[in-house]
Structures are given as C-alpha cells and as structure tokens.
Amino acid sequence: MSNDLSRRTFLGRIWKLGIVLIGAAGAWTTWDLLQPLPTTGFGGKVRTIPPTAVPETGAVEVLAAKAHLVRIDGELIALSEKCTHLGCRVPYCESSNRFECPCHGSVYNRAGELLTGPSPRGLDRHPIEIGADGLVYIDTSTKIDGVSPGTITMEEPSPGDSCAVEGGH
Numbered sequence: 587m588s589n590d591l592s593r594r595t596f597l598g599r600i601w602k603l604g605i606v607l608i609g610a611a612g613a614w615t616t617w618d619l620l621q622p623l624p625t626t627g628f629g630g631k632v633r634t635i636p637p638t639a640v641p642e643t644g645a646v647e648v649l650a651a652k653a654h655l656v657r658i659d660g661e662l663i664a665l666s667e668k669c670t671h672l673g674c675r676v677p678y679c680e681s682s683n684r685f686e687c688p689c690h691g692s693v694y695n696r697a698g699e700l701l702t703g704p705s706p707r708g709l710d711r712h713p714i715e716i717g718a719d720g721l722v723y724i725d726t727s728t729k730i731d732g733v734s735p736g737t738i739t740m741e742e743p744s745p746g747d748s749c750a751v752e753g754g755h
Contacts, residue, residue, distance in 0.1 A: 632724045643683070644683075645665075645685075653665060663714075664714045664724040665709045666712060668710065671689075671692050674687050679748065682748045690703060691704070692704060695738070695742060701738075710730060710732050712724050
C-alpha cells in the first residue's frame, strides 16, 4: 500500500474541512447574535455626572434616563420624570422649588413626594450607583414605586411662584 494520497481523496478531505469550518463559523455567529446586548440608555444603566455636580437644592435633569437627580439630606436620588397620574413629563420648577405636572396639576416636592393633585403616589425612583469612573449611573431598568399620598418626609418652603399655566390640561 502506498502512503500517497490520491488527488480525489485529498480534495474530498479539503471540502469536508471547509464545510466543517463554515458550519463552525455559522454556529459562532448565531451564538453571538442570540446573546443579549448590554443595555445603555433608557431601559438600562445610564451614565450621568459626578455626584459633586448635583446641588444641595434644585434638580439636575438627565434626558437619557428620563429622570432627575436630586440631593436630599446628602443622599442622591434619581426621580422618574414620568407623572404617576397619566404619565406626563414632570419638569422641575426652579421658582417654586418643586416638580409640577403641566397636564393635570400634580405637584411634588424635591424628594418626589406628592403634595397636591390627582396622582396616586409620589414620583417613582430608580436605583443609582457610583461607577468606577466616579460618575453616577441610573438604573432605568428598575423602578421603585413612589411613596403613598400624605407621606411627607421633607418640608421645604416654596421660594416663589408656580411654573404651571393656569387652566392647562
């Protein structure tokens, strides 16, 4: 018997090897496509600003997280900007030092607690963490329900006028 491969045997083995490699590449690609992507932006962890950039008074709007960062008694809190009544965007009003829903008049203090209006609870919160890069990350994939109406843990006087338009819907 001869150790020499015939041309036909050699090409047959090359074709089989090629088919195995193409199958392996296809399986690898399919596996990669089936893996969940890390979520960034709303619905995942949103990278924001350094904790020192959040003032003791007022609020910092984080558009990508659809949230506001506030500091209450030294603690950072991420409040959802979505009204718990019907989901309108609730902006922070600097003149009244409150969050005021322009749709139906719910008013929340800087801790997100309901002061007045038709909302069933205070503003919802999102967990936060300080990343290795020293920035605040808001986890928008998790929502913590706001506190019940009548639960007021902080008293801050309103320094000025409301931003809400009278008679707005």
